[in-house]
Amino acid sequence: MTVAEALKSIHNRSWVLPAIQREFVWSSDQICVLFDSLMRGYPVGSFLLWNVIPDQAAQFTFYDFLADYHEKNPYARVAQISAGRNVTAVLDGQQRFTSLNIGLYGSYAERLPRKWATNPDAYPRKRLYLNLLSRTGDEELGLTYDLQFLTEQEAESELDGQRPWFRVADILQLENSGPAMMAALEQHGLSGSQPFNTLYNLYEGVRTKTAINAYLEESTDADRVLDIFVRVNSGGTKLxxxxxxxxxxxxxxxxxxxxxxxxxxxxxxxxxxxxxxxxxxxxxxxxxxxxxxxxxxxxxxxxxxxxxxxxxxxxxxxxxxxxxxxxxxxxxxxxxxxxxxxxxxxxxxxxxxxxxxxxxxxxxxxxxxxxxxxxxxxxxxxxxxxxxxxxxxxxxxxxxxxxxxxxxxxxxxxxxxxxxxxxxxxxxxQFGPEEIEELLDLQYSKARTFAVLALLYPGLNLSQDVHEDHIFPRSRFRRSALTRMGIPAEKIEDYLVRANGLPNLQLLAGTPNVEKSDAWPWEWLDGPHFPTAQTREEYATRNDLDLLPSEPVGFLDFYEGRRLRMRERLLSVLGESAASTDVLGE
Incomplete structure (x- = not known):
């Protein structure tokens, strides 16, 4: 059958997913590759279906196909199967059918690079579009056609009155591949053989060619069906x-x-x-x-x-x-x-x-x-x-x-x-000397750095917002700035290499860290964050900051001195039984 016919079976809930299927895992790039294959007339693989009789349909749990994918909630809904009705369960082909469903009926929302997961704008809803003017697609993906997931705003871009991006879902609304297609091209301000041929190949791939070839398993033996399912899913993204x-x-x-x-x-x-x-x-x-x-x-x-x-x-x-x-x-x-x-x-x-x-x-x-x-x-x-x-x-x-x-x-x-x-x-x-040295070589923002600092310097309320802070601000350690400070040229590389090292790091609560910003450590210690000389001295001693110099030229000596202190602390903390360890305060 054609892709359009198969998706009708999905939308009238004749085709469902058995509970043994995993969640949808294909990327937006994989969806584009699938549609590119359809447009080029390539085979898209065979499918395996299972005819589930009414009695069995009532015994199992099934799920609908996903249409609107969201990275934070990639789950399909439980299918509501009417009593006395048989259904067709898709045993092999879920990822491809879901991809076709997303491209032709739904959307894809994944987190944008460099956006926080908690930012509601990090997951824009995008639909699949086809560029009718482009003659080449993504070379890394091996695409002949330029298929991309875009927001509506991105897809509305014009060039000399032409709107090249055609929403793939709209191919289902065309009454035919002749006059209706020409009218669609005119609405986009397009003409000529290139846009027509591109759109025609999409129409053929979705609505004309019988690209969906499936084997229908009729057995009522659930164990046999389960065994078939496991075998056919042993390749690809393994179940x-x-x-x-x-x-x-x-x-x-x-x-x-x-x-x-x-x-x-x-x-x-x-x-x-x-x-x-x-x-x-x-x-x-x-x-x-x-x-x-x-x-x-x-x-x-x-x-x-x-x-x-x-x-x-x-x-x-x-x-x-x-x-x-x-x-x-x-x-x-x-x-x-x-x-x-x-x-x-x-x-x-x-x-x-x-x-x-x-x-x-x-x-x-x-x-x-x-x-x-x-x-x-x-x-x-x-x-x-x-x-x-x-x-x-x-x-x-x-x-x-x-x-x-x-x-x-x-x-x-x-x-x-x-x-x-x-x-x-x-x-x-128990940690040996070599393991201790490895911990001392940890760098800023590495996975284990936080745990080491928390073990070495207890006292903070870790349930609050806590940051890894550079004692000597990393922003101050630029070659030109270090040269102006009078740091010898042969030592500048040592400054840069050690800036992110463990001995130059401490844990700070969020607010004090913001207040510290790029201040020199001795400036920050003399600031309003420490109301008395006693609290300042206690903090410095507790965190091995009593070694601080009064100017940047002493950074390397401070770094090596604090590293020695850290080694002593780690040997003490990690060399004892956790049952008797009492260095961690609440």
């Missing part, structure tokens, strides 16, 4: 185990919609306390196995039995709350998507809160202050140590959770016992 297992949970839960629950939880986790995280549904499913005491944490079909899924559904409200509390706790530690180098650390935290019955008061209550210090020290140490949360994760989680389960709630977080169990699995949190 993950969590996608398949999530679909099984979706079909086995009785009261709740597993997919919707997990989607909404992932969204909420990633917006915790206004700090963006990047937790995935894989992590949530893994946490579900851990928190419900499944005997095996691996993503295996045998672990997603009906009994396990019933237990997960029953425990879902409590499990959900524990995961959210854990993310909130990580946010109060100042961590975010950029600095949380291993998302898996949230699972043992959730297990601890869940199994020991901690509620929301744990996050803020002074009664748990000492316990939070132990948790935070362990979290930071595990994030700084390379390889802890990599291979052997399931075994590690099992060992950690066993220690937590066996520890009396009155003893608090069993950091020492956890570290001993981790060391027995080759995951020691």
């Amino acid at each position: 993950s185990n969590s996608d398949l297992l999530l679909s099984m949970a979706t079909n086995q839960w009785r009261e709740l919609d597993a997919r919707e629950e997990i989607r909404s939880l992932v969204t909420e986790l990633n917006q915790e306390q206004g700090r963006p995280f990047a937790f995935s549904k894989d992590l949530v499913l893994k946490a579900g196995l851990v928190l419900t005491e499944a005997p095996d944490f691996r993503f295996k079909i045998s672990n997603f039995t009906q009994a396990n899924m019933e237990r997960l559904e029953k425990a879902w409200p409590q499990m959900r709350a524990s995961l959210l509390r854990s993310a909130r706790l990580l946010a109060t530690f100042g961590l975010s998507e950029r600095t949380l180098t291993a998302d898996s650390v949230v699972i043992p935290l959730a297990y601890y809160l869940h199994s020991h019955g901690h509620d929301d008061a744990y996050i803020i209550s002074s009664a748990h202050s000492k316990d939070r210090v132990a948790v935070r020290s362990w979290v930071f140490r595990s994030l700084l140590k390379r390889g802890v949360w990599g291979s052997g994760l399931d075994t590690l989680l099992n060992r950690i959770c066993t220690v937590i389960r066996q520890s009396p709630p009155s003893d608090g977080f069993p950091a020492g016992d956890i570290e001993a169990a981790m060391a027995a699995r080759g995951k020691s949190l």
Whole structure:
């Protein structure tokens, strides 16, 4: 059938997506390539469909095809299937059909470069347009035709009274490829063979050529269909185990919609306390196995039995709350998507809160202050140590959770016992001299830099807005400026190399950091931020700023002196058991 005919089946909900399908993952570039192939008469691959009889349609969960894609919410709606109606489920071809649907009926909204995710203007709604005047498309993509996603304002651009951008969706409104097409070209101020041929090829590709070739599976054996699905999805963007297992949970839960629950939880986790995280549904499913005491944490079909899924559904409200509390706790530690180098650390935290019955008061209550210090020290140490949360994760989680389960709630977080169990699995949190040197070489804005500074210089309320600040302002370290300061030419490169180094960094609350701006550190210390000489001296001593010179020429000596101090602090902090570490203040 033609593309237009196939999309009619999608829009009258005769064709739907089974729950075992993952979310739409194609980029806007991939959509353009697909339409370019249609216009060039290239094959776009075969499709696999499954005829679902009414009895089976009532047993499974299906989803509609996405039309308006938004990067922050790339999820399709649950399809409403009328009783007694059969449907056709798309087993292979979801990404292509969704791409065609977006190009011909919908829009694509992705974040603009250098725009914050929280900025509502960062995701402009764009539709697919075809440039009728251009003879070449994006060479890197291998496009013959110039296809782009544009905003309406961008598409309205004119050149000498001509509007070259034709909205691809409008090809469905043309009554024919003759007079109607000529009228459309006139509306754009266009004429000649080049625009006509380009538009005609779009019409042919969408409405005339039978580009959609599909195999229809008629079997009523769901196991056979599932096996076919797994096999045909073994190539391309491979279907993950969590996608398949999530679909099984979706079909086995009785009261709740597993997919919707997990989607909404992932969204909420990633917006915790206004700090963006990047937790995935894989992590949530893994946490579900851990928190419900499944005997095996691996993503295996045998672990997603009906009994396990019933237990997960029953425990879902409590499990959900524990995961959210854990993310909130990580946010109060100042961590975010950029600095949380291993998302898996949230699972043992959730297990601890869940199994020991901690509620929301744990996050803020002074009664748990000492316990939070132990948790935070362990979290930071595990994030700084390379390889802890990599291979052997399931075994590690099992060992950690066993220690937590066996520890009396009155003893608090069993950091020492956890570290001993981790060391027995080759995951020691002890740092050798070479590892300490590696940490000392960290640079500004690197993922682990925040955790090192937080360990070295406690005292800030990390739940507030905290910045990594250059003690000697980076903006002052330009070659010309350094030359004017009298810095010898042979030392200028040393200044530039060290400007972003760890010894030139500190953590500052947002407001003081803005106030500091590009001031020299001795100027800032003498400013109004420190009301008395005593508070100034205490701050300088606590943060190893008592080494500060009174002029830029002393920067290199300050840098090396503070690096030595940092080494001593790290050897002290990372050389002791987390259970006895008490350097982190609330």
